[in-house]
Amino acid sequence: MSHSNDADYQGGAAAAAAEGVALRDKEHLAYYRVFRQVFPGGEVPGxxxxxxxxxxxxxxxxxxxxxxxxxxxxxxxxxxxxxxxxxxx
Structure with missing residues (x-):
């Protein structure tokens, strides 16, 4: 995982917010990006x-x-x- 700078975090947090997800911090953004790689459409079976x-x-x-x-x-x-x-x- 790469570290996120402030501008990257702000952009990632805005993108997550557009999907209805509130991020806590830069670490949460890193995990959210992994989540979106595993579940690209945001659909989790079940x-x-x-x-x-x-x-x-x-x-x-x-x-x-x-x-x-x-x-x-x-x-x-x-x-x-x-x-x-x-x-x-």
Missing amino acids: LPRHSSDPCPKCGYQLSTPTQTFCVTCGHYDPELRTRHEKKQA
């Missing part, structure tokens, strides 16, 4: 996107109702389910 319970940062379906860590993009939010429950109320 993993829906923007379904009933999506990750707020990448849109891929979370695995369980109690999950606070997205196994697809790595987003972690200990209050994710608290906010989720408040939305349903």
